[in-house]
Amino acid sequence: MDFVKRRSLLSLAVLGPLLSGCSGADVQPLTFANRLHIPPLAPSEIDPDGFRSFALNLQPGKNGTWGINGDHLGPTVRVKRGERVRMAVTNRLPEATTLHWHGMRLPARMDGGPHQSIESGATWTPQWTVDQPAATTWFHPHPHGKTATHVYRGLAGLFLVDEPGGPALPSDYGVDDIPLIVQDKILDNGRLVTGPVDNGTFGLLGDTIMINGTIDPYVEVTTTQVRFRLLNASNTRVYRIGFADNRTFHVVGGDAGLLREPAPADRVKISPGERIEIVAAFSPGETVVLNSIGENRRDANDPEEDDFELLKVVAAASLKPSKPLPRALGGPAPVIPPPGARVRRFALSGSEINGRDMDMNRIDEVVPAGAVEIWEIDNTTYAHNFHIHEVAFTILDINGEPPPAYLAGPKDTVFLKKHADVRLAVRFGRHTDPVTPYMYHCHLLRHEDKGMMGQFVIVDPGTEHLIPRTIPTGHHHHG
Numbered sequence: 001m002d003f004v005k006r007r008s009l010l011s012l013a014v015l016g017p018l019l020s021g022c023s024g025a026d027v028q029p030l031t032f033a034n035r036l037h038i039p040p041l042a043p044s045e046i047d048p049d050g051f052r053s054f055a056l057n058l059q060p061g062k063n064g065t066w067g068i069n070g071d072h073l074g075p076t077v078r079v080k081r082g083e084r085v086r087m088a089v090t091n092r093l094p095e096a097t098t099l100h101w102h103g104m105r106l107p108a109r110m111d112g113g114p115h116q117s118i119e120s121g122a123t124w125t126p127q128w129t130v131d132q133p134a135a136t137t138w139f140h141p142h143p144h145g146k147t148a149t150h151v152y153r154g155l156a157g158l159f160l161v162d163e164p165g166g167p168a169l170p171s172d173y174g175v176d177d178i179p180l181i182v183q184d185k186i187l188d189n190g191r192l193v194t195g196p197v198d199n200g201t202f203g204l205l206g207d208t209i210m211i212n213g214t215i216d217p218y219v220e221v222t223t224t225q226v227r228f229r230l231l232n233a234s235n236t237r238v239y240r241i242g243f244a245d246n247r248t249f250h251v252v253g254g255d256a257g258l259l260r261e262p263a264p265a266d267r268v269k270i271s272p273g274e275r276i277e278i279v280a281a282f283s284p285g286e287t288v289v290l291n292s293i294g295e296n297r298r299d300a301n302d303p304e305e306d307d308f309e310l311l312k313v314v315a316a317a318s319l320k321p322s323k324p325l326p327r328a329l330g331g332p333a334p335v336i337p338p339p340g341a342r343v344r345r346f347a348l349s350g351s352e353i354n355g356r357d358m359d360m361n362r363i364d365e366v367v368p369a370g371a372v373e374i375w376e377i378d379n380t381t382y383a384h385n386f387h388i389h390e391v392a393f394t395i396l397d398i399n400g401e402p403p404p405a406y407l408a409g410p411k412d413t414v415f416l417k418k419h420a421d422v423r424l425a426v427r428f429g430r431h432t433d434p435v436t437p438y439m440y441h442c443h444l445l446r447h448e449d450k451g452m453m454g455q456f457v458i459v460d461p462g463t464e465h466l467i468p469r470t471i472p473t474g475h476h477h478h479g
């Protein structure tokens with residue numbers, strides 16, 4: 001795949017629409033005028049000590065956007081399981097931020113949460129061994145109280161983990177394995193409007209959809225089957241994605257890895273932070289629109305009321321035959337809690353968890369390394385979601401019912417409609433650190449910024465009662 005050639009075409013598709021973007025309040029049908037931008041694969045080097053190293057520069061772009069190694073969004077980082085990676089994250093923004101590896105299983109000091117602040121002008125260099133199943137993960141800033149603005153400006157990118165010997169799924173990046181980063185924006189005369197990130201109950205709900213930073217996008221496909229890696233990187237909006245003709249496709253992966261077997265579906269709901277990988281089949285010469293059709297358009301308690309066209313898929317006149325979809329995908333086995341597994345309960349209210357606001361100095365939960373626990377999330381109000389750093393979980397039930405097959409795979413984020421209850425079987429990792437916490441929180445970014453977040457540490461089993469529940473102010477690690 002020729003990135004250089006494609007990129008030069010693309011910069012027009014990305015920036016042109018920004019300059020001519022509309023700011024109307026109504027949802028307009030799209031004209032599909034712009035070729036979908038495919039984020040370039042991030043270049044890497046092998047350091048003398050064997051680490052694969054990447055350089056990510058967080059920098060201001062044009063028209064109010066921020067980007068990573070560019071004006072808006074970031075490159076796609078792609079690594080293999082087992083590789084040791086090192087990231088040089090340089091903050092060229094006018095203020096402090098962080099870069100969090102959402103979905104990565106790694107030591108807390110490398111996690112890029114609110115405790116790993118990167119001052120303006122500084123470089124943070126976390127490193128770790130990638131040891132987790134194939135997955136579509138991503139990265140975005142996580143500064144205390146400012147995540148909504150930083151992500152909305154455009155700081156986000158994909159981080160793909162491949163596992164050698166995986167199933168025969170379409171995997172030619174940008175050709176039959178196409179990332180779709182879905183975000184809603186508000187534009188005014190081609191400039192990003194950043195003011196309303198804190199508006200209302202849910203925060204910013206934009207009227208203009210960008211896919212990979214492209215407004216009004218189309219994509220040409222050249223194979224009979226195409227894998228789309230969906231990432232909802234919106235501040236708060238939930239999408240219910242499918243094709244305009246309601247054709248069936250197959251879900252092959254969730255947040256934290258592949259499913260056991262493909263799950264047929266014609267709509268999938270995806271809330272902020274979640275990833276869903278689908279494989280769809282196309283006939284030569286056809287066009288079909290990918291869209292989002294809200295389920296609860298009359299219900300102001302769910303941030304998903306609007307319908308959007310997302311992307312026109314244009315199939316070439318002749319398509320290269322894809323391998324048949326494998327029956328078994330080899331995804332991780334479901335997490336099964338052992339008898340007597342510890343149960344922790346989390347009640348979500350307007351912007352609190354268990355009646356408390358986020359406190360960077362307070363450790364809320366202490367978890368023994370390698371534990372398998374049941375986390376019960378009880379939503380007492382309007383819609384939220386719940387994300388846990390560092391873990392993979394299996395959804396045991398939603399309102400007492402098993403989840404739909406497409407949500408049965410390994411996950412790290414779960415959507416909770418108004419008043420929903422979910423039970424999760426959570427497998428924790430083995431990187432211990434009693435003084436550096438991981439986060440759990442609502443991934444509707446306004447809620448997260450308002451304090452709907454808690455902190456947990458992973459410690460050596462048997463030492464839980466010895467762990468201090470407060471950590472010193474200004475306890476920051478700069479890697």
Ligand code: C2O
Pocket residue numbers: 100102140142273387389439441443
């Ligand atoms: Cu996507 Cu705590 O984050």
Ligand code: CU
Pocket residue numbers: 383384385442443444447448452
């Ligand atoms: Cu919330």
